[in-house]
Amino acid sequence: MINADFWKAFARNKGAVFGLVILAGILVLAAFASVLFPGDPWDMATAPFQPPLSDGSPLGSDMLGRDIAAGIAHGARVSLLIGLTSTAAALAIGVTLGALAGFHGGRVDDAIMRFTELFQTIPNFVLAVVLVAIFTPSLTTIVAAIAIVSWPPLARLARAEFMSLRTREFVQAAITTGQSNSAIILRQILPNSLSPIIVSASLMVATAILLESSLSFLGLGDPNAMSWGYMIGAARTVIRQAWWMSFFPGLAIVLTVLALNLVGEGLNDALNPKLARSRG
Amino acid sequence: MLGFAQLFASRLVKALAILIAIVVMNFFLVHAAPGDPAMVMAGEAGAADEKFVEQLRQQFGLDRPLHEQLATYVGKIAQGDLGFSYRQQRPVWDILAERLPATLILTLTAFLLALAAGVALGTLAAITVGTWADSAITVVALLAYATPIYWIGLMLSLLFSIQLGWLPAFGYETIGAGYTGLAHAADVAQHLILPVITLALFYMAGYARLTRASMLEVRGQDFVKTAKAKGLSQSHIVTRHVLRNAILPVITVAGIQAGQLVGGSILIETVFAWPGIGRLAFEAVLQRDYQVLLGIFLVTSVMVILFNILTDILYGIVDPRIQAAR
Numbered sequence: 001m002i003n004a005d006f007w008k009a010f011a012r013n014k015g016a017v018f019g020l021v022i023l024a025g026i027l028v029l030a031a032f033a034s035v036l037f038p039g040d041p042w043d044m045a046t047a048p049f050q051p052p053l054s055d056g057s058p059l060g061s062d063m064l065g066r067d068i069a070a071g072i073a074h075g076a077r078v079s080l081l082i083g084l085t086s087t088a089a090a091l092a093i094g095v096t097l098g099a100l101a102g103f104h105g106g107r108v109d110d111a112i113m114r115f116t117e118l119f120q121t122i123p124n125f126v127l128a129v130v131l132v133a134i135f136t137p138s139l140t141t142i143v144a145a146i147a148i149v150s151w152p153p154l155a156r157l158a159r160a161e162f163m164s165l166r167t168r169e170f171v172q173a174a175i176t177t178g179q180s181n182s183a184i185i186l187r188q189i190l191p192n193s194l195s196p197i198i199v200s201a202s203l204m205v206a207t208a209i210l211l212e213s214s215l216s217f218l219g220l221g222d223p224n225a226m227s228w229g230y231m232i233g234a235a236r237t238v239i240r241q242a243w244w245m246s247f248f249p250g251l252a253i254v255l256t257v258l259a260l261n262l263v264g265e266g267l268n269d270a271l272n273p274k275l276a277r278s279r280g
Numbered sequence: 281m282l283g284f285a286q287l288f289a290s291r292l293v294k295a296l297a298i299l300i301a302i303v304v305m306n307f308f309l310v311h312a313a314p315g316d317p318a319m320v321m322a323g324e325a326g327a328a329d330e331k332f333v334e335q336l337r338q339q340f341g342l343d344r345p346l347h348e349q350l351a352t353y354v355g356k357i358a359q360g361d362l363g364f365s366y367r368q369q370r371p372v373w374d375i376l377a378e379r380l381p382a383t384l385i386l387t388l389t390a391f392l393l394a395l396a397a398g399v400a401l402g403t404l405a406a407i408t409v410g411t412w413a414d415s416a417i418t419v420v421a422l423l424a425y426a427t428p429i430y431w432i433g434l435m436l437s438l439l440f441s442i443q444l445g446w447l448p449a450f451g452y453e454t455i456g457a458g459y460t461g462l463a464h465a466a467d468v469a470q471h472l473i474l475p476v477i478t479l480a481l482f483y484m485a486g487y488a489r490l491t492r493a494s495m496l497e498v499r500g501q502d503f504v505k506t507a508k509a510k511g512l513s514q515s516h517i518v519t520r521h522v523l524r525n526a527i528l529p530v531i532t533v534a535g536i537q538a539g540q541l542v543g544g545s546i547l548i549e550t551v552f553a554w555p556g557i558g559r560l561a562f563e564a565v566l567q568r569d570y571q572v573l574l575g576i577f578l579v580t581s582v583m584v585i586l587f588n589i590l591t592d593i594l595y596g597i598v599d600p601r602i603q604a605a606r
Contacts (some may be wrong), residue, residue: 015422118301120536121588123580125543126561130577133565134309210428214547217430218562232431236551239434240442250431258426 009270016266022259026252030076037070041226045070052244060244062235068245072252075228079256082143083209087201089147090154090208095197097151098158099185103166109159116152124149128211132220139222146211150204157200161193195271202267206260213253228253291592295585300354302581306574307353311346362575367567372575376557380579382452383556385468387545390476391587394483394541395534401484402491402530403523409496417488424485429544433478433551440474447474450553475552479544483537487530494526528599535591539584 010016029036039045044065045057052060052068059068101112131145165171166189174188213229215221221230228249235245337343344352356363362372405417424432441449448454448471459467498504499522507517549558557576564572 118298121298121539121581121584122302123539123543123577123584125540125546126577126580129546129561129565130309130573133568133573134312134570206426213428214430217428217547218550218565220565229428232428232434236434239438243438246431246434250428250435253431254423254427257428258422261422261426 006270010266013262013266013269015262016269019259019262019266022255023263026076026256026259027080029073030080033070033073033077037067037073039070041066041070041074049242051242052248059248060242062231062242062245063238068231068248071226071231072228072249074226075231075249076252076256078139078222078225078227079209079212079253082139082146082212083205083260086143086146086150086208086212087204089143090151090204091197091201093147094151094154095158095190098155098160099162099190101155102159102162103181103185103189105163105166112155113159116155119149120152122149125211125214128215129218129220132215137215137220137222139225142212142215142220142222145215146208150207150211154197154200154204157196158193161196162189165189165192199264199268199271202264203261206257206264209253209257209260287592287596288589291589295589298585299582302578303354303357304350306357306578307350309574309577310353310570357578362578363571365569365571367569367572372571375560375572376575376579379555379557379560381556382554383545383549383558384583385472386475386479386548386554386556387542387583387587389472390479390483390545391534391538391541393476394480394487395530397480398484398487399491399523399527399530402488403495403518405488405492406495406499406522406526407518409492414492417492421485421489424481427482428547429478429482430547430551432481433474433548436474436478437552447471449474450551452555471552471554475548475554478551479541479548482544483534483541486537487534490530490533491526494529495522498522498526524598528595531591531595531598535588535595538587538591542580542583542587 045067046055046061046065048061048063048065050057050061050065052058054060057067057069059072061067062071097112097116101109101116128145128149131148132141135141135144162185171184171188174184179188212221213227213232216227216229217233219230219233221227231249232246235242239246342349360373362376364370365372365375368375401417405414408414437447437449440447450471452471453459453464453467454471504517504521507521512521545554545556546558546561548554549556550562553559557579561573561576563569564576
């Protein structure tokens with residue numbers, strides 16, 4: 001799937017290339033956070049309320065003298081980690097349910113789609129807040145809560161793909177040759193339905209990062225992990241005196257999510273060329 | 281009209297089923313919460329005496345089998361009893377009812393604004409496709425999609441209230457001003473501007489993109505060519521022929537996203553100290569007041585169901601074929 005043609009199609013979308021460059025920068029920042037900013041980002045590094053461009057703190061410091069730049073670098077790790085793992089978990093739930101519904105049809109499909117509809121009706125952010133608050137905030141509960149509220153679109157997508165592929169000749173051939181259902185689902189249909197699923201998953205990482213930042217903005221982040229949403233939430237009350245404390249972490253979120261969305265659109269153009277051309 | 285009534289009735293049955301499922305889910309969440317509910321209640325009431333806990337357990341039927349407890353719980357909810365908040369020493373429903381109007385004003389205004397402005401901008405982008413206006417709208421939509429709404433709220437209040445001093449930064453009304461009648465309405469409206477724009481912006485961006493794509497698709501269809509051939513004016517074709525068809529997927533998506541909009545009000549109300557259910561959720565999280573939190577979950581779910589019915593009605597108005605087809 002990833003060959004010269006893929007890159008050619010991807011590179012035709014200028015925004016996608018731009019997004020990929022930003023994303024690479026953020027990945028480097030996350031990977032080298034402890035080299036660039038050694039020490040605990042929770043520790044006092046300089047005097048409190050230092051404005052940006054002051055000595056030793058390029059982006060300023062917060063109410064407790066913690067370095068904003070260090071917080072952003074360490075927060076990048078948490079955001080990316082939660083974004084990727086919760087998307088993986090949502091994929092596992094969504095694609096499994098969608099595949100079963102689309103492959104079997106009939107009553108199984110009915111039951112699964114009712115269940116999916118229920119989860120689409122529930123205000124998902126409210127459910128995430130309730131889940132994390134009740135099961136106490138930690139990386140695990142946050143990832144689980146985000147996965148639980150974000151799988152329905154993936155299930156719908158996988159279902160639609162499986163339904164259309166199920167009637168195709170190669171699947172019918174596999175059924176006639178007596179392959180087991182699980183072999184057909186995993187080896188025949190799944191590989192052929194991957195492109196749209198990959199595109200949706202890349203966009204979902206962005207949504208998951210936004211969700212995580214919103215949870216930690218409300219004080220529902222992992223108390224041991226520095227995160228962008230926490231930084232904004234904590235600095236909210238002093239925004240009159242110190243705009244930089246909430247401005248820079250927010251900018252980090254915008255750049256990351258924007259980069260992921262752009263890359264997702266590029267993937268869409270490269271993996272679903274028919275669709276991209278018809279969009280006009 | 282029979283078709284529409286039937287559609288409406290079937291939607292109501294579906295809504296009821298979803299509601300029951302949410303109530304059952306709520307029940308299991310109460311039980312999944314770490315710690316015995318009786319112990320939690322005793323702790324919240326400020327006493328951890330073993331005898332008192334035992335008494336609470338009996339009083340709330342916590343010593344009964346789970347299915348019996350579930351039946352009692354569902355029965356209570358059906359009577360409008362959402363439990364009791366020991367933190368605030370008041371029934372949960374009373375606390376929620378007091379906050380509900382503020383949230384309804386905020387979310388409904390934002391929902392309608394997002395829909396109207398999104399469709400208008402998307403139409404503009406589709407008419408001017410390829411020009412600077414189209415690109416500008418696309419870029420703004422892309423940015424709005426990537427920005428956390430609570431951060432937009434903070435930055436807007438930094439600019440418009442703290443720097444420029446044009447609009448109030450937080451609250452529902454000017455405290456102590458004692459406005460009545462129209463002056464009071466104007467005061468509330470002024471406080472409403474920033475929260476509504478912040479909440480609407482994200483969805484507006486999405487609807488603008490969707491309207492644009494949908495209009496570009498409809499524009500190429502045969503009936504539009506026919507309309508042109510008949511010599512109809514450009515504005516008539518755009519509004520009556522293209523837009524009316526292109527708007528349908530936008531309304532569908534708006535209905536699906538109603539839940540997110542209601543959830544987003546937690547963040548917006550926290551940022552702007554808007555005294556609604558969202559702000560209450562933030563306070564309940566801080567105090568770990570699970571009874572209130574679960575009550576909010578239920579009430580916001582009902583709100584989403586109502587928003588969905590609203591979009592169904594909108595759909596029926598825009599596309600009369602729905603009544604015949606379903």
